[in-house]
Amino acid sequence: MYKDLDPLLHSQLRLAIISMLVVSKKVEFGYIKEQTNAAAGNISIQIKKLQEAGYIDVEKTFKNNYPKTILSITNKGVAAFESYVDDLKKYINP
Amino acid sequence: MDTSELTPKESFAIINKAISNFKSNYQESAKIFLLWGWVLTLACFSQFATIKILQNTGQYELIGPISIGNWVLFFAVGLIIQFFVIRRINHEKKVGSYLEDYLKSLWLVCVTSIIVAIIISFLLDISFPPIIMLIVGIGTTTTGLLIRFRPLVIGGVSFFAFSIASAFVSNEYVNLLIGAAIVIGHLIPAYLLRSAKN
Numbered sequence: 001m002y003k004d005l006d007p008l009l010h011s012q013l014r015l016a017i018i019s020m021l022v023v024s025k026k027v028e029f030g031y032i033k034e035q036t037n038a039a040a041g042n043i044s045i046q047i048k049k050l051q052e053a054g055y056i057d058v059e060k061t062f063k064n065n066y067p068k069t070i071l072s073i074t075n076k077g078v079a080a081f082e083s084y085v086d087d088l089k090k091y092i093n094p
Numbered sequence: 095m096d097t098s099e100l101t102p103k104e105s106f107a108i109i110n111k112a113i114s115n116f117k118s119n120y121q122e123s124a125k126i127f128l129l130w131g132w133v134l135t136l137a138c139f140s141q142f143a144t145i146k147i148l149q150n151t152g153q154y155e156l157i158g159p160i161s162i163g164n165w166v167l168f169f170a171v172g173l174i175i176q177f178f179v180i181r182r183i184n185h186e187k188k189v190g191s192y193l194e195d196y197l198k199s200l201w202l203v204c205v206t207s208i209i210v211a212i213i214i215s216f217l218l219d220i221s222f223p224p225i226i227m228l229i230v231g232i233g234t235t236t237t238g239l240l241i242r243f244r245p246l247v248i249g250g251v252s253f254f255a256f257s258i259a260s261a262f263v264s265n266e267y268v269n270l271l272i273g274a275a276i277v278i279g280h281l282i283p284a285y286l287l288r289s290a291k292n
Binding site: 005010026027028034091 | 100102103105106109111112113115188191192
């Protein structure tokens with residue numbers, strides 16, 4: 001239906017993730033889980049898709065001996081988000 | 095969250111939610127403002143009390159060294175507590191914002207300016223409280239504008255007024271004035287920021 005919209009971003013969970021990353025420098029996996037109430041496995045799949053597209057960077061580290069995943073948006077991701085929002089505006093105000 | 099297709103309105107709602115939820119994290123700034131608000135207020139009142147005691151006992155020669163010692167002591171205590179507060183914030187923090195970087199840079203420049211202002215004031219033998227309050231006013235007002243928290247902007251602007259007022263107050267009472275400026279300009283906005291939901 002919404003053909004012009006970036007299919008990678010036009011998904012509830014991926015859009016939520018990328019929106020958080022646009023306003024944040026770095027975001028922990030746990031924060032995304034808290035904010036979206038999505039299952040960890042589902043979040044991991046969406047993160048992988050965004051990473052493969054080059055929209056986000058994923059950093060794996062340790063905090064108190066527990067693995068920690070930190071996400072940040074890339075320039076390509078910012079450009080894709082801006083383009084997505086511009087396209088959305090065209091649907092709302094054609 | 096499901097993966098069904100979104101309408102543009104739903105997309106905007108998701109974006110808005112992500113951005114508005116993120117704002118509440120700026121309350122961490124309140125902890126630092128509260129810390130330095132209390133440390134500096136106590137330093138000012140302690141300074142005033144010390145000067146009064148030394149004047150009453152006629153030990154005028156000790157006023158200078160003890161005043162410097164008083165400020166060094168409170169700054170050292172403040173820095174030590176800040177180290178642990180920041181370590182705790184970083185430990186609990188799940189999101190790092192661009193704004194935090196801007197605020198860090200802003201206050202680093204402000205603190206550097208304050209040190210330079212104190213050195214210049216000693217060299218030129220001029221009063222430094224008006225200049226310090228002006229710099230603190232710049233830092234506080236800009237912080238308030240950046241985090242869009244009006245009480246902090248008003249607090250910052252009050253520092254400008256206190257800066258002008260301090261030029262007309264004698265040295266011993268200027269400490270009380272700085273204390274009042276910090277309570278109005280930092281502590282009250284910091285408590286309001288801490289209790290603010292968004």
